[in-house]
Amino acid sequence: MAATGNILFSGVGGQGILLASEVTAYALLAAGYDAKKSEVHGMAQRGGSVTAQLRYGDKVYSPLIEPGKADILISFEMMEAARYLPYLHQESKVIVNTQQIKPPSVAMGQVPYPANVLDAVSSLGIQVVSVDAFDIARDAGEVKAANIVMVGAMSAFLPMGVEVYENIINTRIPERFREVNMKAFAAGRKITA
Amino acid sequence: MSGNEAIAMAAYEAGVTVASGYPGTPSTEIMENLSKYEGVYTEWAPNEKVGLEVAIGASFAGARAFATMKHVGVNVAADPLFTVSYTGVRGGLVVLTADDPEMHSSQNEQDNRNYAYAAKLPMLEPSEPAEAKELLKDAFELSEKFDTPVLFRITTRVAHVKGVLSKGDMRKSSAVCGIEKAPAKIVMLPGNARNRRKIVEERMAQLTEVAESDTFNKVEPGDTKRGFITGGVAYLYVKEAFPEATVLKLGMSWPLPEKKIKAFAASVDELFVVEELDPFLEHHIKAMGVECHGKDLIPNQGELNTSIVRTAIDPDSAPVLFAPAELPMRPPNMCAGCPHRGVFYNLSKMKDIFVSGDIGCYTLGFLPPLSAMDSCVCMGASVTIAHGMAKALGDEGKGRLVSVIGDSTFVHTGINGLINSVYNDSRTVLVILDNRITAMTGQQNNPASGCNIKGEAANAIDLEALCRAVGVKHVETVNPHDIAECKKALQTALALDEMAVVISRAPCVLLPEIKNAPHNPYSTKTENCAGCMACVKLGCPAISWTNITSQEAVAKGYKEKQKGFAVINEVQCNGCGQCAALCKFEAINRKGE
Ligand code: SF4
Ligand code: SF4
Numbered sequence: 001m002a003a004t005g006n007i008l009f010s011g012v013g014g015q016g017i018l019l020a021s022e023v024t025a026y027a028l029l030a031a032g033y034d035a036k037k038s039e040v041h042g043m044a045q046r047g048g049s050v051t052a053q054l055r056y057g058d059k060v061y062s063p064l065i066e067p068g069k070a071d072i073l074i075s076f077e078m079m080e081a082a083r084y085l086p087y088l089h090q091e092s093k094v095i096v097n098t099q100q101i102k103p104p105s106v107a108m109g110q111v112p113y114p115a116n117v118l119d120a121v122s123s124l125g126i127q128v129v130s131v132d133a134f135d136i137a138r139d140a141g142e143v144k145a146a147n148i149v150m151v152g153a154m155s156a157f158l159p160m161g162v163e164v165y166e167n168i169i170n171t172r173i174p175e176r177f178r179e180v181n182m183k184a185f186a187a188g189r190k191i192t193a
Numbered sequence: 194m195s196g197n198e199a200i201a202m203a204a205y206e207a208g209v210t211v212a213s214g215y216p217g218t219p220s221t222e223i224m225e226n227l228s229k230y231e232g233v234y235t236e237w238a239p240n241e242k243v244g245l246e247v248a249i250g251a252s253f254a255g256a257r258a259f260a261t262m263k264h265v266g267v268n269v270a271a272d273p274l275f276t277v278s279y280t281g282v283r284g285g286l287v288v289l290t291a292d293d294p295e296m297h298s299s300q301n302e303q304d305n306r307n308y309a310y311a312a313k314l315p316m317l318e319p320s321e322p323a324e325a326k327e328l329l330k331d332a333f334e335l336s337e338k339f340d341t342p343v344l345f346r347i348t349t350r351v352a353h354v355k356g357v358l359s360k361g362d363m364r365k366s367s368a369v370c371g372i373e374k375a376p377a378k379i380v381m382l383p384g385n386a387r388n389r390r391k392i393v394e395e396r397m398a399q400l401t402e403v404a405e406s407d408t409f410n411k412v413e414p415g416d417t418k419r420g421f422i423t424g425g426v427a428y429l430y431v432k433e434a435f436p437e438a439t440v441l442k443l444g445m446s447w448p449l450p451e452k453k454i455k456a457f458a459a460s461v462d463e464l465f466v467v468e469e470l471d472p473f474l475e476h477h478i479k480a481m482g483v484e485c486h487g488k489d490l491i492p493n494q495g496e497l498n499t500s501i502v503r504t505a506i507d508p509d510s511a512p513v514l515f516a517p518a519e520l521p522m523r524p525p526n527m528c529a530g531c532p533h534r535g536v537f538y539n540l541s542k543m544k545d546i547f548v549s550g551d552i553g554c555y556t557l558g559f560l561p562p563l564s565a566m567d568s569c570v571c572m573g574a575s576v577t578i579a580h581g582m583a584k585a586l587g588d589e590g591k592g593r594l595v596s597v598i599g600d601s602t603f604v605h606t607g608i609n610g611l612i613n614s615v616y617n618d619s620r621t622v623l624v625i626l627d628n629r630i631t632a633m634t635g636q637q638n639n640p641a642s643g644c645n646i647k648g649e650a651a652n653a654i655d656l657e658a659l660c661r662a663v664g665v666k667h668v669e670t671v672n673p674h675d676i677a678e679c680k681k682a683l684q685t686a687l688a689l690d691e692m693a694v695v696i697s698r699a700p701c702v703l704l705p706e707i708k709n710a711p712h713n714p715y716s717t718k719t720e721n722c723a724g725c726m727a728c729v730k731l732g733c734p735a736i737s738w739t740n741i742t743s744q745e746a747v748a749k750g751y752k753e754k755q756k757g758f759a760v761i762n763e764v765q766c767n768g769c770g771q772c773a774a775l776c777k778f779e780a781i782n783r784k785g786e
Contacts, residue, residue: 037355048525103523109738
């Protein structure tokens with residue numbers, strides 16, 4: 001494990017990216033790391049591209065990930081994974097929700113949704129894990145838990161055990177959503193573990 | 194904990210009892226969080242000038258007071274700010290400015306350290322949440338000790354960064370309030386102000402001594418080949434890019450410690466000043482006769498980060514990166530079911546008009562497909578700019594000038610503009626987009642929404658009555674979801690030969706009572722869709738278009754020429770009905786109808 005790890009979360013406003021990055025950050029803190037998370041508010045919340053950046057290590061200074069230094073890119077929407085290629089390096093892990101959300105120009109039929117968008121990533125020789133988080137979350141009982149499915153899928157690449165996450169879901173998530181989120185997490189974890 | 198949460202906690206722990214602000218990214222969450230603490234009176238002000246003046250009043254009564262705003266808000270509050278520098282304070286007074294390098298959600302990128310210099314006020318500037326918490330408490334101490342308001346500057350990457358942080362000491366006993374008359378100190382007539390002017394200079398000299406001490410400005414020893422002077426979030430990038438180097442970290446960005454800076458400069462072979470935006474430190478350091486690198490290497494626009502700082506100083510260290518992919522942009526868009534869309538749709542259909550816009554969610558009305566906004570400068574400027582254009586254009590402007598402004602922005606500084614328009618016989622139409630909330634910054638209440646900062650019932654401004662009271666004769670209220678009614682109201686108002694107001698009233702769909710209510714979504718009978726694209730041109734994110742070939746068209750039972758069909762995503766649809774009104778082929782109906 002490198003002294004510092006960088007996780008870039010990407011997706012579309014409203015997909016639960018902030019909660020997903022929050023759960024991951026708490027897990028890292030519980031495992032004894034220093035962690036820093038940065039996000040952008042305002043305009044970005046109206047269905048635009050959204051990112052959250054999470055850095056961890058013994059001591060983290062900058063809240064921002066340098067280009068070429070993201071160890072994990074976790075994208076909650078397919079095309080948004082390809083938007084951040086300059087942040088990746090050869091050993092990066094890319095975890096992608098295969099759900100497609102059409103940006104305005106696509107929804108209006110002006111341009112097509114880019115075909116084979118993930119090939120752009122894998123052709124660079126970077127490991128890509130595709131996750132059908134929407135379907136998996138629906139099976140777990142709530143489509144909105146797709147973000148936690150993604151957290152589960154990513155957890156196998158991070159140094160903490162499952163109990164740490166379960167603990168966080170138990171303490172940080174409102175009771176009525178706990179069971180669904182536990183299931184969603186476990187189902188996501190199964191994909192990569 | 195985020196920087197903004199940390200700052201709210203620090204304000205509470207510092208014993209603040211009165212706080213006022215106007216929501217503005219990235220400052221908004223400070224007041225939101227502070228309002229949850231008991232024993233602190235908090236309020237949303239209609240604008241930053243009012244907010245600061247409230248805080249000044251509280252300070253004069255002996256309370257520790259806090260005013261929060263975003264960088265451009267300080268422009269609005271600048272008038273009282275420059276004079277409270279002269280009067281000084283009684284209870285500690287801190288004014289927080291949240292600057293937005295990179296303009297993530299702002300109309301300009303101004304560097305508010307310049308205000309500290311211009312208003313002759315001390316400025317403290319943290320690098321991260323934990324430091325923000327400690328420094329804010331120091332700011333109140335400093336304010337009372339030196340009888341001065343203190344400017345506290347954060348940037349987006351302090352406000353919205355989450356870091357690890359421990360809870361501090363319990364709340365200090367709050368200030369003793371009472372009326373204390375001190376006219377020579379706080380009645381700023383020329384005679385008194387002239388005396389205070391001297392005191393301001395003496396105070397700056399004393400504050401410079403504080404700056405020389407290690408309290409706020411510390412040397413972190415290291416390799417002396419390269420020395421860095423830096424502050425704010427730029428400090429973090431320097432530490433990461435050059436962990437070995439010696440650093441003078443300035444927690445106080447004004448006044449500057451001249452002796453300390455000179456000694457530091459003499460202790461290193463080469464001196465670099467690393468700061469975001471303006472060469473503020475650099476200019477003042479150079480004016481001391483100290484040679485240094487600064488904006489000759491470091492960009493003066495946008496946010497910095499570790500790699501920008503590293504490669505600016507060591508160009509050979511630039512990494513080779515994967516090239517970006519070419520993808521369709523994903524700009525923000527008004528929500529599905531947003532009431533503003535109905536107004537902008539109508540405006541987009543009106544030929545030859547000019548729409549003067551303002552700051553809020555509705556600024557997005559400028560984006561395609563509606564593209565129904567032609568200017569946007571600053572809060573409150575929609576009304577005044579339309580009026581100015583009307584005066585310049587004379588007859589040519591008749592029936593062509595519309596301004597749009599949100600409820601919150603109207604109360605912020607739009608009212609003044611409207612008064613001016615009425616007084617000076619404007620022939621423009623003002624549309625107040627009243628969605629019952631300050632939406633863009635995340636649902637804050639305002640004087641028109643009928644609730645206070647805590648969500649408790651409050652007196653609500655009656656916008657119609659207010660417009661009439663300032664002299665507008667034609668005030669009409671419409672439901673923006675009713676496209677036809679809205680169109681008629683706009684046409685009627687434009688045809689008048691006097692200042693007219695149209696109030697478009699329907700709640701923002703993100704209001705909890707709307708969001709959590711059961712929706713009655715619309716659905717598409719795609720077999721009825723004639724492919725006219727009328728609904729698609731509305732730009733609702735719930736509607737999408739599927740292209741088809743002529744073979745597919747025939748197979749689906751469409752005319753051979755039909756290029757595609759529209760589908761509504763029922764999960765996203767909020768049931769506003771705007772699109773249904775546009776469909777002439779009965780392809781869009783309420784579900785189950
Ligand atoms: S937040 Fe409210 S006002 Fe803003 S775009 Fe959405 S519905 Fe419209
Ligand atoms: S009714 Fe039509 S315009 Fe309104 S939210 Fe639904 S799809 Fe969008």
